[in-house]
Amino acid sequence: MDGQGRGHGRFIRHRRAIGQCSGGGAVAARGGSGWTSARGPVHVSGRQEMAGGGTGRDMNITELSERITRGDRRALSRGITLVESSRDDHRAQAAELLDLLRGSGREALRIGLSGTPGVGKSTFIEGFGMYLLDQGKSVAVLAVDPSSARSGGSILGDKTRMERLSRAKGAFIRPSPSQSQLGGVARRSREAVALCEAAGFDVVLIETVGVGQSETMVAEMADLFLLLLAPAGGDELQGVKRGIMEIADLILVNKADGDLKSTAMRTCADYAGALRLLRKRAQDPEGFPKAMTVSALELAGFSEAWGEMCALTQWRRETGHFAARRAEQARYWFGEEVRHALLAQLQNGPARQDMAELAEAVAAGDMAVSAAAREMLSRLGR
Numbered sequence: 001m002d003g004q005g006r007g008h009g010r011f012i013r014h015r016r017a018i019g020q021c022s023g024g025g026a027v028a029a030r031g032g033s034g035w036t037s038a039r040g041p042v043h044v045s046g047r048q049e050m051a052g053g054g055t056g057r058d059m060n061i062t063e064l065s066e067r068i069t070r071g072d073r074r075a076l077s078r079g080i081t082l083v084e085s086s087r088d089d090h091r092a093q094a095a096e097l098l099d100l101l102r103g104s105g106r107e108a109l110r111i112g113l114s115g116t117p118g119v120g121k122s123t124f125i126e127g128f129g130m131y132l133l134d135q136g137k138s139v140a141v142l143a144v145d146p147s148s149a150r151s152g153g154s155i156l157g158d159k160t161r162m163e164r165l166s167r168a169k170g171a172f173i174r175p176s177p178s179q180s181q182l183g184g185v186a187r188r189s190r191e192a193v194a195l196c197e198a199a200g201f202d203v204v205l206i207e208t209v210g211v212g213q214s215e216t217m218v219a220e221m222a223d224l225f226l227l228l229l230a231p232a233g234g235d236e237l238q239g240v241k242r243g244i245m246e247i248a249d250l251i252l253v254n255k256a257d258g259d260l261k262s263t264a265m266r267t268c269a270d271y272a273g274a275l276r277l278l279r280k281r282a283q284d285p286e287g288f289p290k291a292m293t294v295s296a297l298e299l300a301g302f303s304e305a306w307g308e309m310c311a312l313t314q315w316r317r318e319t320g321h322f323a324a325r326r327a328e329q330a331r332y333w334f335g336e337e338v339r340h341a342l343l344a345q346l347q348n349g350p351a352r353q354d355m356a357e358l359a360e361a362v363a364a365g366d367m368a369v370s371a372a373a374r375e376m377l378s379r380l381g382r
């Protein structure tokens with residue numbers, strides 16, 4: 001009861017802060033068109049700077065949030081570094097920052113992009129990113145890469161393939177954080193997406209390598225999920241996991257150029273057929289999910305693909321599926337955060353001692369497993 005009362009008090013204080021912020025945010029958002037001309041130089045950060053960025057513990061979160069809302073790239077980078085940090089004090093600051101920015105009233109189109117290494121993700125992001133800039137959209141690129149701990153960041157390693165985009169005004173590229181645990185990377189990436197959104201980007205591209213769970217996690221933070229595939233013989237169609245097909249909104253068969261073009265068209269037809277066999281999803285209008293061909297190298301098929309993305313997004317907005325999905329995603333990440341925090345609590349601090357103690361009691365036959373587990377949970381609740 002006591003704890004609840006305290007929590008409620010904090011909630012009210014936060015709401016007041018957000019109320020103030022959303023007023024300012026709305027003004028900033030209206031000035032959004034002005035923001036385009038005020039774009040600063042692109043800041044590509046591969047370095048793990050101190051989350052405080054030199055200001056250390058005195059970093060003013062309110063000021064940081066205001067600077068992010070103004071589209072300040074350095075502030076955005078610093079904010080992302082802060083949310084990626086696992087230090088307890090940084091986590092608290094990150095939570096405060098995200099809570100303040102929640103009131104920005106801005107909404108980017110979040111696009112997840114997945115595909116196996118070599119399929120052309122980096123080439124596609126470079127070309128498609130430039131295409132979007134030409135359409136007057138600002139673009140942020142983030143990566144969720146479970147292997148980044150080993151490879152040192154997929155986007156950073158691929159920067160040569162994103163040379164133009166990384167230098168372009170209106171684009172922001174952020175390499176993946178160097179954490180090894182996928183869940184951790186994904187949770188923080190989702191917060192980085194929120195920061196980019198608050199900074200006023202029109203489109204946030206979230207890249208992930210097609211490894212195990214990472215697509216599911218990216219799909220849980222995206223409004224649209226694109227699966228990039230290579231032209232292939234019929235046999236390889238079986239190689240794409242059904243689960244991944246099921247979360248795709250658009251399958252893009254890349255490399256539809258030169259000698260590969262006819263193979264790409266056949267592959268595309270195969271996938272279109274396979275998509276039709278999947279169970280219909282409520283969030284899709286007739287004809288979706290769809291398979292199309294593109295050539296990231298020749299910059300072909302982008303306007304068609306973007307047209308489909310816009311059509312799908314518009315339909316989902318009008319039918320309420322867009323907002324419903326975001327609400328569902330918020331629920332999902334809340335659950336993830338709590339589950340993770342509980343596990344961390346079990347593994348650290350006094351709970352770890354309690355766990356060991358009760359495990360011993362169980363091993364010695366002094367307590368039943370279920371009774372010991374109940375005892376453990378009640379100790380956690382204290």
Ligand SMILES: Nc1nc2c(ncn2[C@@H]2O[C@H](COP(=O)(O)OP(=O)(O)O)[C@@H](O)[C@H]2O)c(=O)[nH]1
Pocket residue numbers: 115116117118119120121122123124158161254255256257258260294295296297298
């Ligand atoms: N022919 C052709 N090659 C491409 C295309 N897109 C990418 N590639 C090539 O495929 C290779 C892998 O591309 P990359 O973008 O690094 O793939 P990633 O590993 O998915 O990021 C590179 O040699 C690219 O030049 C395309 O549309 N057509």
Ligand SMILES: [Mg+2]
Pocket residue numbers: 121122123154158
């Ligand atoms: Mg790449």
